[in-house]
Structure formats: structure tokens, C-alpha cells
Amino acid sequence: MIKKKRWLTFFLAWIPGLGHMYLGFKKLGLEYMIGAILCIIFIPSMPSIFPFALAALWFYQLFDALQKAAWMKLSVEEHERMMFHPDAYSAPWSMGVPPMPSYPQEEVSPVWVGIGCVIAGFLLMVINVFPWLWRILVDMNIGTILLALALIGYGFRLLRKNTKV
Incomplete structure (x- = not known):
């Protein structure tokens, strides 16, 4: 290495x-x-x-x-x-040999990538095909609402994953 x-x-x-x-x-x-x-x-x-x-x-x-x-x-x-x-x-095969540090592999699930692609495609379609609908959503601050919902969902996911409080 x-x-x-x-x-x-x-x-x-x-x-x-x-x-x-x-x-x-x-x-x-x-x-x-x-x-x-x-x-x-x-x-x-x-x-x-x-x-x-x-x-x-x-x-x-x-x-x-x-x-x-x-x-x-x-x-x-x-x-x-x-x-x-x-x-x-005493010997490399003995029980006293600590294992080599291994890097934890956190792979992204293809399901999440697929969900992200569907959401991005839907947003692009709304922006380009239905601009009047997009203006209504922008006036409602839909970006802030979606970001807040994403943060809340991620927070619940972390809380559910780590039950030790």
C-alpha cells in the first residue's frame, strides 16, 4: 500500500x-x-x-x-x-494478533438512488412542462417545505436507527 x-x-x-x-x-x-x-x-x-x-x-x-x-x-x-x-x-496465526483495521463500507442502496432520480425527473418535468404549476409551488415556498420534510425524515431515520438514547 x-x-x-x-x-x-x-x-x-x-x-x-x-x-x-x-x-x-x-x-x-x-x-x-x-x-x-x-x-x-x-x-x-x-x-x-x-x-x-x-x-x-x-x-x-x-x-x-x-x-x-x-x-x-x-x-x-x-x-x-x-x-x-x-x-x-508468538505466531501470526495466534489468537493474540489483532486484525488489520478495515474501513467500514457504507454502500448506497440502489433504491435510494432510484427514488432520487424519480424525484429529480419529476421536478424537471414540472419546471419545464408545467411552468404555471411551478410558479404556484415557488410562491408557496415548496423548496423550503421539501427541505424541512427531508430533514425531519432523516432525523426520524437516525432516531429509529439509534435507539440508544
């Missing part, structure tokens, strides 16, 4: 996805880049939602890249310690 510099990861992560690509997470980096580009493209159609989404995506990918860089550093140090100091343990 090649050592990656955390400071370089930090500066590269200022461009969404580039820090992940530097660390070797090419698919994830490309997903962040595409997400940022889509947010930038959709800003004119919904200026009250997509700048917030772009900022949230940017901060999340920045801190995620730094977390992955820290994990990689710990993993390399543990690997070197086990390679160059084998006398700390």
Missing part, C-alpha cells in the same frame, strides 16, 4: 471527488464529481435547494476524504508494524 499524504488529500478534496481519486477510491470520487456537476447544473432551476445540496455534498466529501486518508495511514502503520516487528507476537 502506498502512503498518501493527508495534507495533499485535503487540498485536492477542495475539488469534489479529486481527493478520493488521489486516495484510490476512483468510483467514489467520480460519483462525487458527477453529483457536484449535477447540483451546479440544477442551480438555475431551483436556486433555493441546489446551492444547499452542493454545499452539503462538498463538506461531506471533504471530511470523508480526510477520514479515509486517516484510516489509510493507520492501516499502513499497522501493516508495517506487523511486517517489521513480528517478535511482538
